[in-house]
Amino acid sequence: MIRKLLIANRGEIACRVMRTAREMGIATVAVYSDADAKALHVRSADEAVRIGPAPAAESYLVGEKIIAAAKATGADAIHPGYGFLSENAAFARAVIAAGITWVGPAPESIEAMGLKDAAKKLMQDAGVPVTPGYMGKDQSPERLRKEADSIGYPVLIKAVAGGGGKGMRKVDDPADFLPALESCKREANSSFANDEVLLEKWVTSPRHIEVQVFGDKHGNVVHLFERDCSLQRRHQKVIEEAPAPGMDEATREAICSAAVRAAKAVDYVGAGTIEFIADASEGLKADRIWFMEMNTRLQVEHPVTEAITGVDLVEWQLRVAGGEPLPLAQDDLEIDGHAIEARLYAEDPARDFLPSIGTLTEFSPEDCRVRLDSGVEEGDEITPYYDPMMAKMVAHNEHRDHAIAELRQALIETSCWPVRCNVAFLALLLDDPDVAAGRLDTALIARKGDALVPPALPSEALLRGAAQKLVEEGPLPQPLIPGFRLNAPPRCTAQLEVNGRRVDVDFTEPAEHWWMPMPVGPEKVVITEWGQSFGIGFARNDATGIASAHDGDILAPMPGKVIAVAVSEGERVTKGQRLLTLEAMKMEHTLTAPIDGTVAELNAKAGDQVQVEALLARVEAGEDE
Known part of the structure; x- marks a missing residue:
């Protein structure tokens, strides 16, 4: 031991x-x-x-x-x-x-499955179906472009090393292939020190289904059933569940048996995941599921498998590493109920999910009644150096809809301040009728768009209540604005600043304090609505509540490294054109021109480390724009 x-x-x-x-x-x-x-x-x-x-x-x-x-x-x-x-x-x-x-697994097993192109060839030999595409050694842009044209668009560019959505780009238009390839290779090299890629045919209605496998040093290999990881944003998993909705027994047997064959093909020892892509246009069917890759490690989403099987996968890892046989045989494993997991990220959905950093003055997911796997507590610092995931919530119930309801409730009761968090986005996602019905695919989040982005401001009732609370606590930084009305009580308007935005609030009628405001400083409270926290105080005479930067200023949204500059000073640009690429928290962030005009100022070059709100470039509109 x-x-x-x-x-x-x-x-x-x-x-x-x-x-x-x-x-x-x-x-x-x-x-x-x-x-x-x-x-x-x-x-x-x-x-x-x-x-x-x-x-x-x-x-x-x-x-x-x-x-x-x-x-x-x-x-x-x-x-x-x-x-x-x-x-x-x-x-x-x-x-x-x-x-x-x-x-973990033997180094030879890691090597065999570590490169996606070699792994796919190995799986073909083991009788595991693989996705059509190009896995050649010729990595020249010209050859890759030719192969993409041959496969047909849309096509997926994918780094042969690594995972986690890094080094992956979907390309819909041939004209976008080379810029996407350049970005993909750069991100892959940064994340995995390997910029080689493969190409795959993009499946029109894809679902991401993966199977948990486990092997020991005595030749035993079992599967612990499947997980559905289709709810993704920019190829990054957001919500995972087990078992997969709509999975019948025949299809489950086919996919899980293929996963065991895959693990045995590399003499696998320890915890691993065989990932498949399914064409779900007509539901899950055994002949429309293809091998994508194997992750030779424990996965972020392993708790949902633990919940439905009653197995502690980390305990199994430690026992197997110590030479013990697997604690259970395949016939001993069965599915109990349904489990669903949400990943809590330090990011701001209202700002295109940009990662958020700072000190967690308020973070209260521990009050929830579901499983919580967290890496942070109140008072901890979220830095720009690592992945922005803070914690995971996992709900387990006999029925899927009950598990979803429990997870949703836990999310909307969670407060996080002043670091921005995606809990409101996750709650809206769980409320979506397609998610509730199990009609999942990897493009669902992108397709829903702004419908899943929480409002930038709290409800009128909460704003009135916040204004009233601030008035009670006083002193006021500036007078309230009274208003006279014939045959009606006088009205009163408060000028509030809400997460940096100025808002006028009429609080003539009293508001009930049915939330729990938390003082975070003089003349400020924090309220939480739908899991989204807002810092509210009176706007001061010298405050605009709105960023005063020039409309054409390109400011760094967070600390990071400039890894590409696509324009030069004096160059004409159009609104939406890529100007710079910033890398922070293991992700690339593209900064684009906010208006048509000319690059009047350029203060960054590739390799520069920049701080938040640093002026990187300025675009000035011409007289005719």
Whole structure:
């Protein structure tokens, strides 16, 4: 049995692994960068070791530092979590060579499935159906463009390494192929140090179905049924559930058996996921599901599988790594009810889901009645260096609709301030009639568009109540604006500032205080509606409540690195044209021209590190515009 476990990861996954290790009586060691010195996973561990500066490339991605930390603390095993080095065969090999137990598959299995093109060929040989496309070694833009034309649009460009939606672009128009390829290769190289790509035919009504598999060192391999991960935004999973809605027994048997064959083809040991793409235009059918890739690690969404099977997958990982056989055989596993998970991200849906950073003055998901896997608590700092996921909520019930209702309620009761969070977006998504009916596909979120974006302001009733509360607490920073009306009570208007926006509110009629405002400073309260938090105070005479930047100013929405500049000073541009690309929190953010005009000022070049609201460029309109 493992005695002391080092978790080579951070955030909620490190906390999740520690929880099971603690229950098993295993001591834990955390590693951390300078940005994470006070993080929850550090506070939760028995010991913690600093491994470098904030950038992951100088800390969490440096295998030598992690192995040195394990030796220094006497850890006899390393769990890689997911992301970072979890699917790095060289790191796994180095851990084993150092005489430390590797909690994961053999390096050879990681290598066999690590590159999507090679994995697809291996699966073809194992009799597993794969998606049509191009997996050649010729990576020249000309050859890739020719292959895309041959496959037919829309086509999907996908990095051969990694996962998590990084290095992936859908292209609808041949004219957009080369810019999309350039962006895809750049992101893939940044995330995985490998810019090779493959091409796949885009499935018109795709559903993302994946199967949890598990193998041991004794030759046993089982599946723990399927998950549906179709609800995605920009190829990033948002909500996952198990089992997949609309899955009949015959199709389940076909897909799960194919997943077991895939795992056996690489002598798989440990937890892994076989991912499939399904053409759901006529429902789920066995002959319309194709292999996409294998993730040779534990997945973010593993809790839904744990909920419906009653299995602790991390415990299985630790026992299998220690040489024990699988605790259960295939016939011992069965589905119990339905589970659904939502990922809570530090991002602002009202600003095109830009990641949000800052101190979590208020964060209260622990009050909910569903399972919570969190990597942060109130008072923690959300930094720009890592993935913006903060926590996961998981509801489990006998019936799918009841599980959805429980998760939705937990989301709308969650408050998060002043860091912006996507809980209101998630609640609206769960309210969608297609989601409720199980009519899912990977384009659903994009298709719904603004219908899933929560309002920028709270309801009139809450605004009146906030104004009334501010009046009661006083003192007022400026007089209220009275109004005279014939044959009616006088009306009173308050000028409020709501998340930086000025709003005039009539609160002539009293409002009931049916929310719980939280003071966050002089003359300000925070209210939460539908899981969305608003900081409200009186607007001052010197406040505009609206950004005063020039209409053509291009400001950095958050701290990050400029990785591409597409224009030069003096160049004519049109509204919506790409100007710069900023990388932050492991994602690329394209900044476009807000108006037609000329680039009058350009203050950034590729490689620059910029701070939030730095003026990167300015576009000036001509006299005729």
